[in-house]
Each structure stands twice: as structure tokens, then as C-alpha cells.
Amino acid sequence: MAIHSQFRLLGQRRFLPFYLTQFSGAFNDNLYKNALLLLIAYQTTGLLGLSVNTVVNLAAFLFVLPFFLFSGMAGQVADRYEKAAIIRKVKLAEIGIMTLAALALWSGWYEALLVLLFLMGVQSTFFGPVKYAILPQVLADDELVGGNGLVSMGTFVAILLGTIAAGLLMGLEAAAPIIAVSVLTLSVLGYLAARKVPATGAPGASQAVRFRPLHETRQLIRIAAERKPVLWAILAISWFWFLGAAYLTQFPNFAHSNLRGDETVVTLLLSMFIVGISAGSMMCERITRHRITLAPVPWGAIGLSLLGIDLFFAVPASPEATTWWTLLSNPVYLRVLLDLVGIGVCGGLFIVPLYAFIQHETPQHKRARIIAALNVINALFMVASALAGMVVLGALNMDIPGFLLLLSLVNGLVLIAVWRIRRRA
Structure with a gap:
């Protein structure tokens, strides 16, 4: 072909x-x-x-x-x-x-x-x-x-x-x-x-449809857990949504408190992050050579950690008042933008092969329920992300760069899980 x-x-x-x-x-x-x-x-x-x-x-x-x-x-x-x-x-x-x-x-x-x-x-x-x-x-x-x-x-x-x-x-x-x-x-x-x-x-014409919210949600998780590599892939995708939700949620306050930026800075941070994810997603086909493989996923995970750590050190200790043009023209702030683009690119490399893997490895008559299970777990992880932000930034009084650094370090544990997926797939 x-x-x-x-x-x-x-x-x-x-x-x-x-x-x-x-x-x-x-x-x-x-x-x-x-x-x-x-x-x-x-x-x-x-x-x-x-x-x-x-x-x-x-x-x-x-x-x-x-x-x-x-x-x-x-x-x-x-x-x-x-x-x-x-x-x-x-x-x-x-x-x-x-x-x-x-x-x-x-x-x-x-x-x-x-x-x-x-x-x-x-x-x-x-x-x-x-x-x-x-x-x-x-x-x-x-x-x-x-x-x-x-x-x-x-x-x-x-x-x-x-x-x-x-x-x-x-x-x-x-x-x-x-x-x-x-x-x-x-x-x-x-x-x-x-x-x-x-x-x-x-394909699943005999599948019964029941409205039992809690029971059926538990049943989704059981179906998703029937193949361990698929479950690990689901958890890895949900972790990315945890991480991504943390970045997106903190952008407004990060721009205001740590970059002393106006509203245009918030929009630029969001744009660069999403441009990066889009670019990473588009790169996956060429990197995988049209094959369903998890090869890019560990590299994406490594990049999420390393660039997240660099972002912590890229944030200036005593920022001047900034606009979107300051971030693009001043090398000190440009490093922050490049880190966010890179984090986005690594996120795209991380999630796209995992989605393709889940779709390919699940039976056709159960595929939609496994995707539904993924949606439930994604929602749980995004709620957990909001709670983690409240605890770390509020109760523990950590600043936003420190919170994002912590998440980058925790991401190292996800890298271990990703290697397990590759070995068992």
C-alpha cells in the first residue's frame, strides 16, 4: 500500500x-x-x-x-x-x-x-x-x-x-x-x-443499554482492566490530562504573579502550549512511520519532565512588567515560551500513540465502552489535578513554578509505567 x-x-x-x-x-x-x-x-x-x-x-x-x-x-x-x-x-x-x-x-x-x-x-x-x-x-x-x-x-x-x-x-x-x-x-x-x-x-448489536450510573461506571473500569497494557495506557493518558489541566489552570495566575504580564501574556502562554501539542500530534505519524507503536511515548515522557524542570529555572526571579511582545523579544522570557512549546510537543508525542494503541488493542464490540472508561478516568484525574493545586498552592503555600516542578518530578514515575506498557504490549 x-x-x-x-x-x-x-x-x-x-x-x-x-x-x-x-x-x-x-x-x-x-x-x-x-x-x-x-x-x-x-x-x-x-x-x-x-x-x-x-x-x-x-x-x-x-x-x-x-x-x-x-x-x-x-x-x-x-x-x-x-x-x-x-x-x-x-x-x-x-x-x-x-x-x-x-x-x-x-x-x-x-x-x-x-x-x-x-x-x-x-x-x-x-x-x-x-x-x-x-x-x-x-x-x-x-x-x-x-x-x-x-x-x-x-x-x-x-x-x-x-x-x-x-x-x-x-x-x-x-x-x-x-x-x-x-x-x-x-x-x-x-x-x-x-x-x-x-x-x-x-458491531455490538446484542449489547444491552442500562441506566445504572454507579454500577455501569464500575463495570467500565472492569472492562478496561481486562488487558493490563490497555489499562496502563489509559492511566498514562489520564496522567497527561492531570498534567495538562494543571498547566492550563495555572496560566492566568502564573502570567500575573510570576511574569507580571497582562491579559495578552495569558493568551500567548495558552497559544504556545496548544501549538506545541498540535505540532507533536502531527509529528507522530512520521516518527512511527505509519505503524501502531509506543516508541515515541517514553521520549515524550522524558521531555515532559526535563522541559518542566527547565521551566522552573527559566522563570525570572524579579520579572519586569511584560506584554506578549516582551515574551517574544526578550531572551529571558523567550526561554519560558520555548519550554512551554516543547512541553506541548512532548505531550502530543505522548498521547497520540497511546490513543492509537488503545483503539487497536481493544475488541471492536467493547471499544466504545473502553473509551468511555478512559473518559471517566480522565475526568477523575482532572478533578484530582484541581485538588492537588488547591493543596500544594494553598495549604502548603508553594508557588506556581514550584508546583509545576513537583509535577515534572512525579512524571518520572509515569515514565517507569510507560516502559512497562511497552514491554507488555
């Missing part, structure tokens, strides 16, 4: 409509979520009698909660029914949710927006297992790493663009109506793309 670049997939119907669907969904999720958080933070004095800080954390909790409640059912549905049809129904539900969200934004009914954020989390929970389980059905083995690289790049770029768009739109005088129209329009465009996704068949 002739070997071609992964980008040729973007010209094929078996991949492009799905890619546009998942990109628009990730963009819309982040536009809506970040716009809501900014509305709460800057245009209200709190909701339901609660402080702004409490409501912001409640919003984050409401978006993550559905992954714990409904992932078991979402995995069963994706294994039982035809995946293209599920994608269309999920995107149709998004139109309904965003129609209500548009009305709530237009009228300033913020309490309803919190409920709708929970429903967006439900919608994302049901889309997640299909998103990764469909790839092995539409891609050949020698396309799987490249396809996952494109999906990873698209997801993180959509997160970046959605976050930036929310900030820009919130600066407009008619922010709420414009965002209302935007989220509804994006949901319609996502559904139109979903209508072009080709049918894939339903």
Missing part, C-alpha cells in the same frame, strides 16, 4: 465530515463554557445567593459531573448502535440545547445557563466514546496514528480558538446576543457536517 500524508484524510468523506463535526463541537463547548464563566465573573454578583468564586467552581463541576453519571450508558449505546447515527442524534441534541442557551443568553437568565452547561456535559459524554471508537472502523491500521494526530490537533486548536473567541466577544457591547447567535449557528453547522458522516455498521 502506498504511504501518504495524514492530511490527505481531510479530502475524504470517510474522515472529513467527522473531523468537522468534532472540531465544531469542541469549539462550541469552549466558546459557551468560557463565555458563561466570564459572564459570571464580570457581569453578575453571583447566582443563587452564592459568591462568584463558588458559582465558577460549580459551573466547572456541572460540566464534568455527566462523565461520572452517564459514561457507562454512553459506552453501551456506542457499542450497540451504528455510530454515524449516534453522532447525528447527539449533534441534533446540541441544537436543542444551544437554542435554549441562546434564549437564556439573550434574556440574561444565568441560572438556566448553568443547567444547560450540565446538559452540554451530557452531550459531550455521549459523543466522547463515538469520537474515538469510530476511527478504527473508518481508517486502516497504517492511518490510525495519523488520524488520531489530526483529531488531537483539531481538538486542542478548537479549545484555543473557542477560549479566545469567548474573550473577544465578551469585550463587545452586545456580547450576550452575539454569543447566543454564535453558539446556535455552530451547533447547526456541526449537525450539517454530521449528516455527511458515512454509516459504519453496529
Whole structure:
């Protein structure tokens, strides 16, 4: 078979409509979520009698909660029914949710927006297992790493663009109506793309679908643990989300406290981190030579640790006031940016081969449930990341560079686990 670049997939119907669907969904999720958080933070004095800080954390909790409640059912549905049809129904539900969200934004009914954020989390929970389980059905083995690289790049770029768009739109005088129209329009465009996704068949037609949230979540973990290398790969991916969530969460305060930067510095840090992840994801296909192999993963883990350690030493002890241009033009601050780009690149090298490995090594009739288990564990690790930040930065009074250094050192333990995966795979 002739070997071609992964980008040729973007010209094929078996991949492009799905890619546009998942990109628009990730963009819309982040536009809506970040716009809501900014509305709460800057245009209200709190909701339901609660402080702004409490409501912001409640919003984050409401978006993550559905992954714990409904992932078991979402995995069963994706294994039982035809995946293209599920994608269309999920995107149709998004139109309904965003129609209500548009009305709530237009009228300033913020309490309803919190409920709708929970429903967006439900919608994302049901889309997640299909998103990764469909790839092995539409891609050949020698396309799987490249396809996952494109999906990873698209997801993180959509997160970046959605976050930036929310900030820009919130600066407009008619922010709420414009965002209302935007989220509804994006949901319609996502559904139109979903209508072009080709049918894939339903390999697990006998799989029962039950709504028993806690029981089915435990059952997901049992299914994921049936093959130890797959479970180790899941835990490794979840660790990256722990690490990535820590970086993304700390960027605003890191820019303000440790770099004395303005709002443009926060955006630049986020952009460089995500550009790095996207570049690393795109490099995986060439490095693996189109093979499903975990060879890049240990090198990615080593890079995450070494560059994280260098970042600690790169932060100036007595920073001057900075803007985005200062970071790009001053060699002292440029080192910080280069470390963040490198950390992102190593993150892409780390997670993309692991996703392809999980997809390839799991039975087709259980694949979506194993992806659902991955989503549950990812959510747990991201919650744990937030708690770790609260304990280390709050109770232990460590500064942000020290916290990130600690995580880089702990990452060395993950490197040991990665070598175990490679030996057992």
C-alpha cells in the first residue's frame, strides 16, 4: 500500500465530515463554557445567593459531573448502535440545547445557563466514546496514528480558538446576543457536517443499554482492566490530562504573579502550549512511520519532565512588567515560551500513540465502552489535578513554578509505567 500524508484524510468523506463535526463541537463547548464563566465573573454578583468564586467552581463541576453519571450508558449505546447515527442524534441534541442557551443568553437568565452547561456535559459524554471508537472502523491500521494526530490537533486548536473567541466577544457591547447567535449557528453547522458522516455498521448489536450510573461506571473500569497494557495506557493518558489541566489552570495566575504580564501574556502562554501539542500530534505519524507503536511515548515522557524542570529555572526571579511582545523579544522570557512549546510537543508525542494503541488493542464490540472508561478516568484525574493545586498552592503555600516542578518530578514515575506498557504490549 502506498504511504501518504495524514492530511490527505481531510479530502475524504470517510474522515472529513467527522473531523468537522468534532472540531465544531469542541469549539462550541469552549466558546459557551468560557463565555458563561466570564459572564459570571464580570457581569453578575453571583447566582443563587452564592459568591462568584463558588458559582465558577460549580459551573466547572456541572460540566464534568455527566462523565461520572452517564459514561457507562454512553459506552453501551456506542457499542450497540451504528455510530454515524449516534453522532447525528447527539449533534441534533446540541441544537436543542444551544437554542435554549441562546434564549437564556439573550434574556440574561444565568441560572438556566448553568443547567444547560450540565446538559452540554451530557452531550459531550455521549459523543466522547463515538469520537474515538469510530476511527478504527473508518481508517486502516497504517492511518490510525495519523488520524488520531489530526483529531488531537483539531481538538486542542478548537479549545484555543473557542477560549479566545469567548474573550473577544465578551469585550463587545452586545456580547450576550452575539454569543447566543454564535453558539446556535455552530451547533447547526456541526449537525450539517454530521449528516455527511458515512454509516459504519453496529458491531455490538446484542449489547444491552442500562441506566445504572454507579454500577455501569464500575463495570467500565472492569472492562478496561481486562488487558493490563490497555489499562496502563489509559492511566498514562489520564496522567497527561492531570498534567495538562494543571498547566492550563495555572496560566492566568502564573502570567500575573510570576511574569507580571497582562491579559495578552495569558493568551500567548495558552497559544504556545496548544501549538506545541498540535505540532507533536502531527509529528507522530512520521516518527512511527505509519505503524501502531509506543516508541515515541517514553521520549515524550522524558521531555515532559526535563522541559518542566527547565521551566522552573527559566522563570525570572524579579520579572519586569511584560506584554506578549516582551515574551517574544526578550531572551529571558523567550526561554519560558520555548519550554512551554516543547512541553506541548512532548505531550502530543505522548498521547497520540497511546490513543492509537488503545483503539487497536481493544475488541471492536467493547471499544466504545473502553473509551468511555478512559473518559471517566480522565475526568477523575482532572478533578484530582484541581485538588492537588488547591493543596500544594494553598495549604502548603508553594508557588506556581514550584508546583509545576513537583509535577515534572512525579512524571518520572509515569515514565517507569510507560516502559512497562511497552514491554507488555
